[in-house]
Amino acid sequence: MGSSSEVVSTIVKKWREHPPSSYSLKVDSFKQLEKSTSFTDDKYQSRHFSSGGYNWKLIVYPKGNEKDNGKGFISMYIEIDSESLISAPQHEVFAELIFFVYNKKENKYLTIQDVEVKRFNALKTVWGLQQVLPFDSFNNPENGYVFEGDQCEFGVNVIVHSPLTKWEILSFNEKLQNPKFSWTVKNFSQLKEDKYTSNRFSMGAIQWVLWLYPKGDSRADGKWLSLFLLLADSKTLKVDEKILAQANLRVLHPLGSNHSEHKLNHWHEKNHMAWGWAQFLSLAELRKSYLDSEDSLTVEIEFQAVSSTKYSPII
Template sequence: MSKSSEVVSTVVKKWREHPPSSYCLKVDSFKQLEKFTTSSDDKYQSRLFSSGGYNWKLIVYPKGKEKDNGKGFISMYVEIDRKSLTSAPQREVFAELIFFVYNRKENKYFTIQDVEVKRFNALKTEWGLRQVLPFDSFNNPEKGYVFEGDQCEFGVDVVIPKPLTNWEILSFNDKLENPKFSWTVKKFSQLKEHEYTSKKFSVGERNWVLKLYPKGYSRENDKWLSVFLHLADGDAPKADEKIFVQANLRVLDPHGSNHQAYQMNTWHIGKNLGWGWDEFLSLDELRKAYLDKEDALNVEAEFEVVSATKYSPII
C-alpha cells in the first residue's frame, strides 16, 4: 500500500502589535459594508495605494468570495493596477502579501499570510486569501473584531522582494592543469639565510610560492626543516574570502621512492600566513637520505583540489 504524500499548508497565522505598513482600511459600520457591497459583486475595493514602486488595491469581501470557495468567511485580496504592469520593464511583479484584521479585545492585529511569493502579471492581477476568518466569529462582538458599535479595521502589507544582489558561487576544481610544481634548492648544506622562497607558480587560477626554512621556522627548533605553501604576494585572500587547498608537499628521495610527504587539507583565510609543517623533516634524516650527489634538495607540491569563489558585489 503506497503512503499518501502529506499536504503542507503554506498559510501562517499569528498575532502582531505593529499595524500594517502598506495600507489600512477602517470601516465605521461593518453591517452597512456588508449590505452595500451587494451592488458591487459583494466586494469593496480600496483606492489605489503605492508599495514597492507599484500601485495596488485592497479588496475585502465581507460575505466571502463565493466564486473562490470563500462563502461563510471574510475574504481578502490584493489587485495590482494594470498600468503598473505596463510601465514595468519585466511586465510581472513578485510580492509577499500579509493581511491584517484588527482585534480590539486583544489590542493586536490578527495576521494571515500565504508565505509563497505571488506573481502578478497581465494574466493574474489578483491574489489573496478566500478564508481569512469565519464570518460568524468575525461578526460576534464578543470576539473583538467588531467594536464600538460596528467598527472594524482591515489592512495589508505588500512586500516587494528586492532583486538578489548579494551572492557567491563556490566551486572545487579537481581537474587542474599542471598541478605539480618542483623546486630544486641547490647547495643546501651551504644555505645561510633563515628563509628561502621559490619562484611564483600558478595552479587553479591562483599564484603560489613555497617557503623553506633550512633550520626551522622557529629558531628554537633548529633541528628540523620547515616547509610551507603560501599564496603569492598580491594574491592573498580578500576580506572574508576562503580558498580551499588539497595538496601534497614532498621532499623527494633522490635514491628511490621513500619521499617524505604530507597532505594538506586546509582553508586559506584572511592574512596570507601560509600553511605547512614546522617539523617537516629532521635535518639528520635529510642529510642522510634526501640530498643528491650535488648537495641539492628537491621539494615538490602537487595540488589535487583548489576552490574558487565568485562574488556579487565584487569585494
Template sequence: MGSSSTEVSTIVKNWREHPPASYSLKIHSFSQLENSTASSDDKYQSRLFSSGGYNCESLMVFTPPTETFAELRFFVYNKKENKYFTIQDIEVKRFNALQTVWGVQQILPCDTFSNPDNGYIFEGDQCEFGVDVIVSPPHTKWEILTFAEKYSDPKFYWVIKKFSELKENVQTSNSFSMGGKKWFLMLYPKSDSRAEGKWLSIFLLLADCDKPKADEKIYMKANFRILDPLGSNHFDRQLEMWCTEQIPAWGWSQFLSLAELPKVYLDKEDTLKVEVEFKVVSAATKYSEADPLEEEWVQLTPENYID
C-alpha cells in the same frame, strides 16, 4: 505497513497589538457596504497604496519582463481583545504579469466575524481590516564560488642544490601558476623560529598580486613531497587551507626531521627535491553589488490581498 505523508500548512494565525504597517481600511457601516456591493461584484476595492516602493493597484511590466516577491500578512481588528487577528501564508509570493493576485481565501468564518459578541463588529456596525506587504528587495548582491580540479600539469618541482651548504635561513622558490593564481614556496633549511633547529620547515604562499582581498577567501588542497632519490620512499603530507587577507600562507614548521633528511632524501650531489601536486584551487569569486535603483521596477497590484 503503509506510509502516508501529511501536508504541512504554511498558514500562520496570531494576535498582535500593533496596527498594520502598509494599509488599513476602516468601515463605519459594514452592513451598508454589503448592500452596496450586492448589486455589483460583491467586493470593495481599497484605494491605491504603496509599500516597499511598489504601488499596490495595477501591475505594469516593462521590458525585459520583471517580477517581485513579497510577504503578505492580513489583519482583522477585534475590539473585544483590543488586538488584531492576523493571518499569513509564510510562503513568499511571486508577483509578475501572469500572477498579479495573491491572498488567503479563508480568514474567519462569516458567522464568527458577524457576531458582535466576538468583537470583530463593534460600536454598532464598524470593523477594520489591514495588510502588511513586505517587499523583498531586488536580487542585486550575489557571488559565485567555483573550484578548479583538473590541470594539464598539476605538479611543481623545486630542486635545491648543495642543500647542506646553504647559508641563508630561508629559501624562496620561483613563482609558478596553478588554478589561475601565482604561488611560491618558502623553505627553512634549518627550521623557522618555532621548530628549534630540529625540523625542515616549508610553506606555500600566494604571490602579492593574488593575495586575497579583505572580503575574499581562496581554497587550496595539495600534496607536498620530499622526493626519495631512489624513488621508493617519498615523504608526503597533504595541505588543505583557506587563504585569507590575514593568513595568505600555510605550511608546516615541523615538516620533516632534519636528522632523518640526509639519511634518505639527499642524493649523492647533496640535492633536495621538493614536489607540490595541486588537487583543488578555488577560482576567482565572481560577485555583484548592483545598485537597486538601476534595476527595472514593477508596479504591484493587490487586489493582492483578495484571492
C-alpha cells in the same frame, strides 16, 4: 509497507496590538459595504498604496469570494499594480502578506498569514486568503469585529523581499593541467639564509610560491626543515575572500621512492596566506636520505584541486 502524507497548513493566526503598517481600511458601516459590493463583483478595492517601492490594492470580499471557495467567509486579497511590475527586476516581485482584522472586544488585531512568500508577476497579480473569518462570526457584534454600531477595520502588511544581489559561486578546479611543480635547491648544506623562496608558478589561475626554511622557522628549534605553500601576491585576496588548495607537498627521495609527503587541504585567506609545516622533515633524516650526490634537495607539490569564487557585488 504503505506510504502516507501529511498536509501541513501554512496559515498562521495570532493576536497583536500593533496596527498594520502598510495599509488600513476603516469602514463606518459594514452593512453598507456589503450592499455596495453587489455592483462591483462582490468586492471592494482600496485606492493604491505604496509598499517596498511598488503600488498595491487591498481587496475585501465582505460576503466571500465564491469563485475562490470563499462563500460564507470574509475574503481578503492583495493586487499589485501592473505598472509596478514593469519596473520590477525580471518583472516579478516576492512578498509576504499579513492580513489584519481589528477586534474591539480584545482591543487587538487578529492577523492571518500564509507564511509562504508569494510571487507576483504578469500571470499572477493577485494573492490572498479566501477564508479569513466565517461571515457569521465576523458579523456578530458580540464577537467584537463589528463595533460601535456597525464599524469595522481591515488592514494588511506587504513585506517586499528585495531582489537577490549578493551571492557567490564556489567552484573547484580538479582538472589541472600540469598539476606538479618541482623546485631543486642546490648546495643545501651550504645555505646561509633563514628562508628561501621558489620561483612563481601558476595553478588554478592563481600565482603561488613555496617557502623553504633550511634550518627551520622559529618554531622548529633548528632541527627541522620547514616548508610552506604561499599565495605569491598579497593583493590576490581581498577581505573575506579565500582560496582552497588541496595538494600533496613532498621532499623527493633521490632514488625515487620513500618520498616524505604531507597533504595540504587549507583555505588561504587575507590574514593567512601561507600553509605548511614548521616540522616537515627532521634535518637529521634529510641529511641521511634526501640529499643527492650533488648536495641538492628537490621539493615537489602536486595539486588535486584549487577553488575559485565569483562574487556579486564584486569585492
